[in-house]
Amino acid sequence: MTAATAIVATLALPGTAIAPPANAESNASAEAVAQLQATASQEIELTAEEAVVVDATRAEFGATDPAALRRAQLAAERAAAAAAWRGPSVSDFLANPPYPNFSLDRVVQVALQYQGVPYRYGGATPAGFDCSGFVQYVYAQFGVSLPHSVSGQDAAGTRISRADARPGDIVIMPGHNGIYMGNGTFIDSPRAGGVVSVRPIWTDNYWIVRVGI
Known part of the structure; x- marks a missing residue:
């Protein structure tokens, strides 16, 4: 009877209570694990209109x-x-960039304008960004065309040392990216339930990519 009770209790645990794999990287922080759990969640809030589309x-x-x-x-x-x-899209910016003269300092200024925009899977407009969609949208305003994927943006630029990194460069990590802000911070669109914000780079498993210059 005790064994049966234990089994039932285990099955009742929510998905986010499952421990990470034993072979997870030793430098993974609690925030990184939380990000993975949030991404893997099976729950999503839908408006009535979206629910009709799903049905x-x-x-x-x-x-x-x-x-x-x-x-x-x-x-x-x-x-x-x-x-x-109803605003401009990535393709609109690429056709007529508002900032035709590329500047890393200006990239920072443009990126900061989108603080508070919610995360949205597959999003590449201020209605909602995913991580690479945010980077793509900011860089498109300078006429720089980037693919809508972390790996594609990694391949599009030149890797540089952390010592040479400047605010406005792109921070790449496995499965995620953002725009470097200096002093070990970056601005990114983090995960479901999050918003675009400046925060510390929480892992040592990252590198810097430069595009545009």
Whole structure:
């Protein structure tokens, strides 16, 4: 009976209570683990309009497993955000950049304008950014075309030493990135439930990429 009770108690634990793998990198901080857990969450808040899109997607494809439903929900959220945004897009900026003369100092100023914008998976407008979408949107205003992916942005630039890093360069880490602010900080769009903000770089597993100059 005791064993059965223990099994039931284990099954009742929420997903975010599951411990990280034993072989996780030793330098992973609690915040990094929390980021992974937040990203893996199966919960998402939807407006009534987004819920209709998700229901239609589920009905069309007959998706029943949580992973497929999650993808449908994220697609609906991204579509709703794109529909809601009426300002310039990345492609608009690339066609007519408001800052044609590239400057790392100006990159910092532009990036700071978006503090408080919420994280949105797949987002690349001020209606909501994911990490690489935020970097892409800021750099597009200088006529610099970057792919919408961390690995693509890493490959698009030149890696430089941390000693040579300047505010406005791009901070790359496994699966995440942001814009360097100096003194061990960066500005990024962190994870579901977060907003664009300046914060310390929490891990030593990062490198600096320079593009534009």
